[in-house]
Amino acid sequence: MQFSFTDDQNMIRDSAREFMSERCGSQQLRHDLESAENFDPSLWQTITQELGWAGLSLPESVGGSGLGMVELAIVLEEQGRCLYGGPLLASVGLASAILLECPPAEARDAVLARLASGEATAALAITGDRGLACLDAIDVTLQEEQGGLRLDGVASFVLNGHVANVFVVAAKDQRAGRSGYAVVAIDTTASGLHVEKKLAMDTTRPYARLTFESVRDVVLLAADVDGRTIERGVQVAQVAVAAEQLGAMQAVLDLTTSYVSQRVQFGRVIGSFQAIKHRLADMMVICEAARSAVYYAACVVDEYRADPVTHAQELAEAAALVKVHCSAGFHDVAGNAIQLHGGIGFTWEYDAQLFFKRARATYNLLGAPVVHREHIARLMGLDDDKEVA
Amino acid sequence: MKIRFTPEQEAFRAGCASWLQQQMEGPFADIRGIMSQTFRADRRLEWERVLGQARWSVIGWPEKYGGRDASLAEQVIFAEEYARSGAPGRVGHLGTELAGPTILHFGNDLQRERFLLPIAKGEEFWCQGYSEPNAGSDLSNVRTRARLEHGPNGPEWVIDGQKIWTSLAQFADWCFVVCRTEEGTKGPAGISYLLVPMKQKGVTVKPIRQITGDAEFNEVFFDGVRTKAEYCVGKPGEGWKVAMGTLAFERGVSTLAQQMTFRNELERIVEAAKSNGAASDPLIRQRMAEAWVGLRIMRYSALRMLSRATTGSLGGEALTYKLHWASWRKKLGELAMDVAGAPGELCVGEGYELADLPYLYLFSRADTIYGGTNQIQRSIVAERALGLPKEARGDR
Numbered sequence: 001m002q003f004s005f006t007d008d009q010n011m012i013r014d015s016a017r018e019f020m021s022e023r024c025g026s027q028q029l030r031h032d033l034e035s036a037e038n039f040d041p042s043l044w045q046t047i048t049q050e051l052g053w054a055g056l057s058l059p060e061s062v063g064g065s066g067l068g069m070v071e072l073a074i075v076l077e078e079q080g081r082c083l084y085g086g087p088l089l090a091s092v093g094l095a096s097a098i099l100l101e102c103p104p105a106e107a108r109d110a111v112l113a114r115l116a117s118g119e120a121t122a123a124l125a126i127t128g129d130r131g132l133a134c135l136d137a138i139d140v141t142l143q144e145e146q147g148g149l150r151l152d153g154v155a156s157f158v159l160n161g162h163v164a165n166v167f168v169v170a171a172k173d174q175r176a177g178r179s180g181y182a183v184v185a186i187d188t189t190a191s192g193l194h195v196e197k198k199l200a201m202d203t204t205r206p207y208a209r210l211t212f213e214s215v216r217d218v219v220l221l222a223a224d225v226d227g228r229t230i231e232r233g234v235q236v237a238q239v240a241v242a243a244e245q246l247g248a249m250q251a252v253l254d255l256t257t258s259y260v261s262q263r264v265q266f267g268r269v270i271g272s273f274q275a276i277k278h279r280l281a282d283m284m285v286i287c288e289a290a291r292s293a294v295y296y297a298a299c300v301v302d303e304y305r306a307d308p309v310t311h312a313q314e315l316a317e318a319a320a321l322v323k324v325h326c327s328a329g330f331h332d333v334a335g336n337a338i339q340l341h342g343g344i345g346f347t348w349e350y351d352a353q354l355f356f357k358r359a360r361a362t363y364n365l366l367g368a369p370v371v372h373r374e375h376i377a378r379l380m381g382l383d384d385d386k387e388v389a
Numbered sequence: 390m391k392i393r394f395t396p397e398q399e400a401f402r403a404g405c406a407s408w409l410q411q412q413m414e415g416p417f418a419d420i421r422g423i424m425s426q427t428f429r430a431d432r433r434l435e436w437e438r439v440l441g442q443a444r445w446s447v448i449g450w451p452e453k454y455g456g457r458d459a460s461l462a463e464q465v466i467f468a469e470e471y472a473r474s475g476a477p478g479r480v481g482h483l484g485t486e487l488a489g490p491t492i493l494h495f496g497n498d499l500q501r502e503r504f505l506l507p508i509a510k511g512e513e514f515w516c517q518g519y520s521e522p523n524a525g526s527d528l529s530n531v532r533t534r535a536r537l538e539h540g541p542n543g544p545e546w547v548i549d550g551q552k553i554w555t556s557l558a559q560f561a562d563w564c565f566v567v568c569r570t571e572e573g574t575k576g577p578a579g580i581s582y583l584l585v586p587m588k589q590k591g592v593t594v595k596p597i598r599q600i601t602g603d604a605e606f607n608e609v610f611f612d613g614v615r616t617k618a619e620y621c622v623g624k625p626g627e628g629w630k631v632a633m634g635t636l637a638f639e640r641g642v643s644t645l646a647q648q649m650t651f652r653n654e655l656e657r658i659v660e661a662a663k664s665n666g667a668a669s670d671p672l673i674r675q676r677m678a679e680a681w682v683g684l685r686i687m688r689y690s691a692l693r694m695l696s697r698a699t700t701g702s703l704g705g706e707a708l709t710y711k712l713h714w715a716s717w718r719k720k721l722g723e724l725a726m727d728v729a730g731a732p733g734e735l736c737v738g739e740g741y742e743l744a745d746l747p748y749l750y751l752f753s754r755a756d757t758i759y760g761g762t763n764q765i766q767r768s769i770v771a772e773r774a775l776g777l778p779k780e781a782r783g784d785r
Contacts, residue, residue: 001398001462002391003692009390070390257775272778274764277771284770285713288706289686296689299392321682373678374671380659380681382668 003295005074012071016078019051024082026351032085033203037163039086047086048118054092055116059100062112069236069301073243073294080247083354085205087121090160093240094366095122095168098233100305102183102222111166111185111219122185123164124237125155125210126230133234133366135170135181135227140212142171142182142220149175149218151184151192154211159365161208162197164188169210170230173223180225190217202361204354232312235319236304238366239297242326245362246290249330252355253283256337276340283336286329297322317379320372327363334359392692394462402466405445409474412439422653423477424748426605430480430560437481437511447485447509449642450493454501455509461695464642472649482643483557484508484515488565488584490638495582495631496622504563504584516558516587518566518609519632521551526765529577529629533568533611537618537625544618546570546583548611554759558594558607561587566611567632570625582628584620585611601751602741639760641698644691644710648684651718654749655680658725661746667728676724683717705774712766715756722753 005013023043032039048054057072058064072092079088096115099122102108114120128139140153151171161167165188173182188195192215198207222229257280260271270276297318304311334356338345345352363369377383394402413421417439420432440446441455449464450456459467479485489508492500507513524530533550548568558564564585571579587594591614596604623631659677662668668677687710694707725746726733733747743751757763771777 001394001465001692002696003689004696005390257777261777269778271771272780274768274780277775277777278764278767280775280777281709281712281767281770284705284774285709285716288709289683289690289713291706292689292693293686295390295693296392296686299390303393317685321685324678324682325686370675373675373682376678376681377674380677382659382663382674382677384663 003299005070009070009074013074013078015051016053016075017081020078020082020084024079024084029083029085029204029351029354038204038206039084044086045118047088053088054118054121057092058096058112058116062109062116064112064116068305069239069298070295072240073298076240076243077247077250077294080244081251083204083248083251083351083358087123087160087163089240089244090123090164091115091121093244094124094159094237095164095166097236097240098124098126098168098170098183098230099185099221101229101233101236105221107185107219108221111168111221114166120165121160121163122166122168123158123161123208125158125161125167126170126234127155127157129154129156129209131157131364132371134371135230138170138172138181140169140171141174142184142218144175148216149184149220151186151212151215151218154209156198156207156209157365158208158210159205161195161210162206164208167193167210168221169212170224173225178223180223181227181230182220183222183224183229185219185221186215186217190215192216200361202357204358205361232304232308232315234366235315236301238319238323238372239294239301241362241365242290242297242322243294245326245330245359246287246294248355248358249290249326249333250287252334252337252352253280253287255351255355256280256283256340259341279336279340283333286333290326290329293322293325313379317376320375320379323367324369324372324376327359328369330359331356331363392689394466398462398466401463402470405467406470406474408443408445409470409476412436413474413476417476420477421475424745424752425601425603426478426480426557427559427603429477433477433480434511434514434560436477437479437514439511440481441509441511444509446481446511447489450489450505450509454493454505461642465645465692465695468642468646469649472646472653475653478650480557480560481508481511481514483517483561484513484563486641486643487517487635487638488515488563490641491565491582491622491631491635492584495634499619500584500622513562514557514560516555516561516564516607516609517635518552518555518564518568518585520554522553525554526762528567528632529580531567531569531580533566535566535568535570535581535583537570542615542617545615546581546585546618546621548583548585548614548616550611552609552611553606554597555594555607555609556605558587558609559596559604563587564609565622565635567628570628574626577629579626580628580632581625582622582631583616584622585614585616589614591615600754601743601748636760639711642695644694644714645688647714648687648691651684651687651714651721654721654725655684657745658721658728661725662728665728665730667730673724673728676720676727680717680721680724683713683720687714687717705770708766708770708774711761712763712770715763715766718753718756722750726750 055064060066128137143150169184171182192213194211196209263270300318304315338352344350448457448459535546535548538547566583566585570581591612593610595608597606598604667673729746737744
């Protein structure tokens with residue numbers, strides 16, 4: 001047991017922080033928001049080609065570096081600090097998480113290899129129009145037709161769907177004699193697939209809504225009878241989202257600390273007032289708890305991948321708790337940041353609003369806290385029958 | 390970064406778990422699961438001695454002082470198993486967790502030889518002489534005084550003053566006293582850290598009955614009380630940094646034992662909710678889950694803190710820990726009471742005897758006060774971890 005970063009992990013963090021703060025500061029972010037992609041494709045190319053972050057946590061067998069979730073979380077945290085809108089979270093954090101739960105097969109590994117090399121990015125389509133991340137809410141069907149496969153339906157809230165090359169799609173398996181779910185990959189240029197970019201309240205990252213009308217070029221990756229492949233993949237993905245939330249909440253806390261240390265009213269910097277200091281202290285408590293939660297959950301993912309049978313239950317618990325704490329915590333911290341900035345915090349030109357909106361967007365992404373708390377209530381055994389002394 | 394224990398460490402866990410289980414199911418079954426700090430005190434003191442004899446009392450200490458030179462991981466494991474076994478709160482904790490580590494770290498060889506073994510063996514008990522009626526949050530305002538006298542027994546400190554909120558002073562053989570030894574000084578300068586015998590003329594201990602009905606706290610009066618000149622930890626007049634060092638030990642491995650106690654409390658609440666139907670209330674379920682999330686996170690915050698401490702670099706996160714757990718437990722107390730419902734308001738016996746959940750509810754109100762109130766903790770976090778300006782004093 002050593003719950004602290006290794007020297008290698010510290011090096012990854014240092015270089016990620018340096019790169020992101022130099023190349024993806026506030027000005028660059030504002031510039032990116034105006035572009036069609038919402039990020040700078042040439043910067044993304046540097047990230048994949050020179051830094052190798054796309055393949056960082058993917059297996060060496062598909063051309064990745066073979067590192068784990070802790071390392072990916074470190075990089076996502078640093079990207080979160082800058083509210084980076086590029087495809088790393090969507091492609092590696094979310095889509096690859098599901099791919100890695102699918103049984104190893106040539107088709108799967110071919111997709112992973114394209115993602116690891118940076119040649120392609122993927123987006124995850126598991127959510128219907130209500131945005132709920134649960135099996136019941138899957139609104140795409142897989143059917144068999146003339147010896148081939150056919151996909152119909154709608155998937156929404158597809159992060160980075162407007163730029164992805166591959167969609168990893170969860171579908172209801174309605175082939176004859178089948179039940180349950182399926183995971184499939186399709187090319188984003190497949191015929192019958194309509195991709196619509198959806199601008200969102202969070203201007204740092206749009207969504208896509210996908211309509212499938214008899215889409216035929218379907219690669220079947222998993223017949224997921226009990227939905228476990230999807231559920232566990234989503235659990236891993238929740239940890240990735242939380243890591244990004246952690247970075248962002250720390251950044252908005254830093255921004256606020258720095259502001260209250262400079263702003264003078266009543267002849268003193270406002271950071272000398274207890275009303276301000278104490279609220280910042282509460283924000284720091286939330287951030288530090290988030291850091292413990294994220295790296296605990298990342299360790300659990302790595303253990304789960306080494307031994308899925310033993311650690312499946314702990315993965316479910318860790319994924320729920322980290323998403324609950326980081327979603328609610330980031331929203332609190334970002335909301336307090338606006339309050340402590342006063343009027344300037346409410347303006348379009350200042351970054352506090354961007355953090356607040358990212359907090360809100362990621363609050364719902366892969367399940368809002370209220371949903372995960374209910375999962376936890378069940379995992380805690382609140383519904384178990386048990387005779388009571 | 391790793392969260393799992395090695396097979397050797399798991400074997401160590403099995404060893405201490407089985408010893409603890411034997412004790413708690415056998416000779417000490419009568420004190421298993423006691424929540425109050427003072428209930429069945431005679432038996433609790435006996436338990437301390439048994440722990441000491443079996444060398445389970447202070448396993449992280451060097452062997453020659455009664456410990457086992459246990460690694461951090463082993464200390465973590467023992468703390469967890471201790472609480473899991475239902476063993477009662479340690480009546481000796483002020484010695485084993487505060488006085489002992491302070492003497493080990495800041496004391497000299499003479500003090501280590503004199504004091505550590507009796508603490509480890511459960512033969513001498515300690516209390517903490519910090520707070521005074523006018524020195525609570527503002528501890529450096531202490532007025533208890535000590536002067537050096539050369540009498541028939543050689544040089545001795547003679548102490549006069551009053552301490553308050555002194556936990557377990559009624560059982561203590563010794564007290565570590567923060568007092569002013571230099572006339573005319575103010576604030577942290579001129580304060581010394583003295584080790585003072587409690588069983589002597591001039592020491593008066595008056596229990597203070599607290600909100601729960603228990604009397605764990607006391608007022609302690611020192612009237613011409615004496616201790617040897619050599620029982621001053623650190624240099625005379627430089628005791629403030631020793632006093633602050635003691636507080637840092639509160640963030641040690643004992644935090645994990647404390648968390649296991651919290652876990653036991655949450656389990657009791659879950660059982661109660663399942664038996665009275667509160668477990669099907671969606672709002673209660675949300676709060677239960679939130680409590681569980683907080684508890685799990687605290688465990689990893691503590692492990693983070695401890696892992697950092699072994700590399701000698703305690704970060705700002707350590708400063709947030711008290712605020713985190715104290716706020717968490719106050720909420721747990723409220724949840725306990727809401728789960729208990731109206732029946733929780735009734736006493737279960739004569740003499741203000743309360744059931745576990747209502748007791749927890751009342752006791753948890755102390756958590757955000759002792760060891761630095763939440764308000765003080767927030768100022769500490771803001772000033773030391775976030776670097777915001779220090780609070781101005783009104784008097785200097």
